[in-house]
Amino acid sequence: GQQLNQSPQSMFIQEGEDVSMNCTSSSIFNTWLWYKQDPGEGPVLLIALYKAGELTSNGRLTAQFGITRKDSFLNISASIPSDVGIYFCAGQWDDKIIFGKGTRLHILP
Amino acid sequence: NAGVTQTPKFQVLKTGQSMTLQCAQDMNHNSMYWYRQDPGMGLRLIYYSASEGTTDKGEVPNGYNVSRLNKREFSLRLESAAPSQTSVYFCASSSRGRNQPQHFGDGTRLSIL
Numbered sequence: 571g572q573q574l575n576q577s578p579q580s581m582f583i584q585e586g587e588d589v590s591m592n593c594t595s596s597s598i599f600n601t602w603l604w605y606k607q608d609p610g611e612g613p614v615l616l617i618a619l620y621k622a623g624e625l626t627s628n629g630r631l632t633a634q635f636g637i638t639r640k641d642s643f644l645n646i647s648a649s650i651p652s653d654v655g656i657y658f659c660a661g662q663w664d665d666k667i668i669f670g671k672g673t674r675l676h677i678l679p
Numbered sequence: 680n681a682g683v684t685q686t687p688k689f690q691v692l693k694t695g696q697s698m699t700l701q702c703a704q705d706m707n708h709n710s711m712y713w714y715r716q717d718p719g720m721g722l723r724l725i726y727y728s729a730s731e732g733t734t735d736k737g738e739v740p741n742g743y744n745v746s747r748l749n750k751r752e753f754s755l756r757l758e759s760a761a762p763s764q765t766s767v768y769f770c771a772s773s774s775r776g777r778n779q780p781q782h783f784g785d786g787t788r789l790s791i792l
Contacts (some may be wrong), residue, residue, distance in 0.1 A: 601778035612683070612769050612783035613722070620778065628719040658721065662778050665729055665781065 576659050576670030579612045583649055584678050591673040592643040593659035601662040602608035602635050603623070607672070616657075651677055681705050683784035685770050690759045691790045700755040700787050702770030709775040711753035712737075713745060715766040716754075716786070722769065728753055760772075760791045 573673050576593045583589060593602070601620055605613035619635035619642060626633055632645045642661075646653055654677050661669040686701045704711065712727040714737075724737030728747040742764060744756045753772075757764055767788050771781040 599779070603780050610785070612771075612785045615780050615782065618780045662780075664777050665727075667724075667781065669717075669722040671719065 574659060574661055574668055574670040576673055577669070578673055580674040580676065582676045582678055585651060587649055589646040589653070589675060590643060591657060591659075592641060593661070593670045594641040595661055596640065597661070597663075598639040599661035599677060600639075602633070603660040603662060603667075604631075604633050604642070604644045605658040605660065606655050607658065613658055620675055646675075648666050649675075649677055652678060683770055683772055683782055685768075685784035685787050687787060688785070689788045691792065692757075694761060696760050698757045698760060698789070700757075700768055700770075700789070701752070702754065702784060703752045704770075704772040704782075706752065706772060706774070706782065707750070708772035709750070710773045710779075710781075711747065712771040712773075712781060713743075713753070714769045714771065715739065715764075715768060717766050725755065726784045727766075762791045765789060765791045766782050 572662045574593050574595050603618050604616045609611045617633040622639045623637050624635040630647045656672040656674050683704045688714040711729045713725040714722045716722050723739050728734045731750045734745050746754045767786045769786050770784045771778040773781045
């Protein structure tokens with residue numbers, strides 16, 4: 571079946587550093603989504619990308635829809651403590667969606 | 680700003696007991712979904728409902744049933760709970776149309792002893 575490979579699985583960074591994570595697939599998607607999940611809560615949509623090559627920002631977050639439609643990345647600039655959590659990518663086509671296994675972000679004091 | 684509301688938030692069951700997880704959305708969305716989340720496995724789709732009156736199996740439907748009661752509500756039932764169904768269950772909804780993003784509830788944490 572279709573799979574998304576999300577990397578890295580986890581990251582340990584210092585506050586203020588930039589963060590980069592990505593998702594790749596052997597399948598083509600019409601939409602790429604990035605979610606963040608805080609402990610004890612459900613995933614919250616951060617950014618939705620609808621066109622190949624699209625680059626979209628949401629505050630300190632920037633995400634891109636890969637030209638091949640098989641990958642996407644998420645960057646976080648100047649990380650702060652509240653960025654801690656699990657970030658999920660999701661690839662969508664029509665009414666089908668699959669999720670990556672998540673990148674757990676830790677910020678060291 | 681209720682969005683997607685799930686009840687209960689926590690539940691402990693004994694093996695063999697039955698249970699219904701409730702989900703309601705107030706965003707007038709057509710599509711609703713049930714996922715389970717297990718450590719290291721990400722989110723896996725159990726069942727979904729593209730519109731009122733329709734339901735379809737997802738990736739891991741065995742051991743579950745669903746009911747799309749009306750446009751707002753989509754319930755998930757475990758008829759005979761098993762320890763393998765210990766998980767965090769998330770309900771989500773999305774509006775009509777291709778590639779509409781899903782919005783999630785805060786989850787139900789279910790333990791089967």
